[in-house]
Amino acid sequence: MESAKQIIESYVGRKLRIMEVCGTHTHEIFRLGIRRILPPQIELISGPGCPVCVTPAGYIDEAVMLALEHGAVICTFGDLIRVPGSEMSLAGARSKGAAVKTVYSPLDAVDFARENPDKQVVFLAVGFETTVPAACLAVKKAAAEGLANFSILGANKTMPNAYKALKGSADAFLYPGHVNAITGTAVCEDLVKLGVSGVVAGFTADEILTALAVIVKLSASGEPFFRNCYPRVVRPEGSPAALKLMDTVMEPCDAEWRGLGVIPMSGLKLRPAFAAHDARLKFSLPPVAGRSNPACRCGEVLQGKCKSTDCKLFGTACTPLHPVGACMVSNEGACSAYYQYGDILNEQ
Numbered sequence: 001m002e003s004a005k006q007i008i009e010s011y012v013g014r015k016l017r018i019m020e021v022c023g024t025h026t027h028e029i030f031r032l033g034i035r036r037i038l039p040p041q042i043e044l045i046s047g048p049g050c051p052v053c054v055t056p057a058g059y060i061d062e063a064v065m066l067a068l069e070h071g072a073v074i075c076t077f078g079d080l081i082r083v084p085g086s087e088m089s090l091a092g093a094r095s096k097g098a099a100v101k102t103v104y105s106p107l108d109a110v111d112f113a114r115e116n117p118d119k120q121v122v123f124l125a126v127g128f129e130t131t132v133p134a135a136c137l138a139v140k141k142a143a144a145e146g147l148a149n150f151s152i153l154g155a156n157k158t159m160p161n162a163y164k165a166l167k168g169s170a171d172a173f174l175y176p177g178h179v180n181a182i183t184g185t186a187v188c189e190d191l192v193k194l195g196v197s198g199v200v201a202g203f204t205a206d207e208i209l210t211a212l213a214v215i216v217k218l219s220a221s222g223e224p225f226f227r228n229c230y231p232r233v234v235r236p237e238g239s240p241a242a243l244k245l246m247d248t249v250m251e252p253c254d255a256e257w258r259g260l261g262v263i264p265m266s267g268l269k270l271r272p273a274f275a276a277h278d279a280r281l282k283f284s285l286p287p288v289a290g291r292s293n294p295a296c297r298c299g300e301v302l303q304g305k306c307k308s309t310d311c312k313l314f315g316t317a318c319t320p321l322h323p324v325g326a327c328m329v330s331n332e333g334a335c336s337a338y339y340q341y342g343d344i345l346n347e348q
């Protein structure tokens, strides 16, 4: 029987464009050297599954405003600190005296708020279905404890409507297994009815190769398809407990994605019952229209319209040490993956 690797290597069919929705897949595919075995007919393109990358510049501006103008302590995962806003990043705000604290969990921010009742603490809630439950848990805990000094600045997003918005940009999606572990597989099965193909993939070399081989095999029929190639983690029903928690604390809303614009009902915001923990409401933040560097092509990279290396700033004006766009900052960003792992053998 042919191995997954052999199926991929021997592919000679029509051109196949496969979108790695998730930045972790992009990095793992590079790191594992999988690009080296791909025949020219298989092209891997990046997608919008890096939460830091799809967060628009205006969100960073809001966080900077909270820190510098309202004196809030910003608690965030490390990646966001160096993402450029319209005028400055949070690292820049920190150099002007802003309090910006790295945390490893939203619950760390709740603990900090409890220990510092004289400070307003804002957690930057950025992420997809994978990390939303933790943010919801933090809000629920703060509400239960009556921590009036804890709030979140929300930019949480959900994938289903983004997949629909990206319809036609690739022949098949490599769905992010950790997201499907929460959501289940019904959303992907529904996408088949809209003509969208894809497989759920895990993150080891064997799991990624298997997923790519399944795409190669199923694409031959020309019919839309879906398979769960990560069954050891992804159940059809997902995680009912996590879904229930999310539904208790948050509700769908329109959301702005860097490069994709506003996608209706692709975000999550706090339900009215938790409004006291919504930083935008608490600090009466005005609407902010952020500006990105016009030479940065993150928006196109995130839609698979160009590669990171097509950007004229790549590796020159824009490097991980001096990032111009979010895709070069994040550990899941496509530009950072190309910078770290891209070489003549890995490139296609």
Ligand code: SF4
Pocket: 295, 296, 297, 298, 301, 308, 311, 312, 313, 314, 315, 318, 319, 323, 324, 325, 326, 327, 328, 329, 335
């Ligand atoms: S290389 Fe830098 S400037 Fe170019 S698209 Fe990527 S992040 Fe933006």
